Amino acid sequence: MTRIVLTGFRGSGKTTVGKLLSLKLNLPFIDTDTLIEEERGMSVSDIFEEFGEEDFRLTESSVISELPPGDCILSTGGGVILDHENVRVLRENSLVFFLNITPEESVRRITGSERPPLTSLPLDHEVAVIMKDRMPAYLRSSDFCIDGERGPEKVSDEIAGIVE
Numbered sequence: 395m396t397r398i399v400l401t402g403f404r405g406s407g408k409t410t411v412g413k414l415l416s417l418k419l420n421l422p423f424i425d426t427d428t429l430i431e432e433e434r435g436m437s438v439s440d441i442f443e444e445f446g447e448e449d450f451r452l453t454e455s456s457v458i459s460e461l462p463p464g465d466c467i468l469s470t471g472g473g474v475i476l477d478h479e480n481v482r483v484l485r486e487n488s489l490v491f492f493l494n495i496t497p498e499e500s501v502r503r504i505t506g507s508e509r510p511p512l513t514s515l516p517l518d519h520e521v522a523v524i525m526k527d528r529m530p531a532y533l534r535s536s537d538f539c540i541d542g543e544r545g546p547e548k549v550s551d552e553i554a555g556i557v558e
């Protein structure tokens with residue numbers, strides 16, 4: 395076995411799929427956004443609002459550099475692949491699965507959820523622009539590109555089938 399890392403844009407299902415995989419494969423589930431919130435004692439939205447994205451990214455890199463050893467299912471924040479050192483650490487002894495969804499599906503899934511804005515653009519425009527910008531990094535930093543549009547049960551079954 396190996397550590398299973400889930401990457402992808404907001405709304406791609408990393409957390410939901412990760413929790414299902416954790417049950418299916420009997421491995422602990424770790425979410426980098428939760429580790430960040432624990433370390434800072436505040437929500438991701440509050441960190442963005444009070445200290446800005448750059449400060450959030452520093453804590454994100456810090457929790458990634460201090461991840462506990464051992465096999466687990468690791469769900470990551472959508473921007474984790476922007477940093478080369480994050481990617482290097484995440485790929486060590488791991489299989490990285492990129493959950494790929496369309497911008498339209500992302501907007502459908504995240505509308506109404508509490509997520510800090512990444513730009514001053516309207517949500518649909520923001521998602522289209524940032525997803526296009528990040529796509530090369532998602533692809534080059536993953537071992538598998540998985541169709542994330544099919545719902546968490548099917549996606550987690552596919553990943554479990556690959557790693558078992």
Ligand code: S3P
Pocket residue numbers: 402403404405408427438470471472473474509510512
């Ligand atoms: C971010 C995605 C969020 C969270 C933060 C930044 C991003 O995680 O890490 O708001 O830059 O795409 P999710 O992908 O779980 O929403």
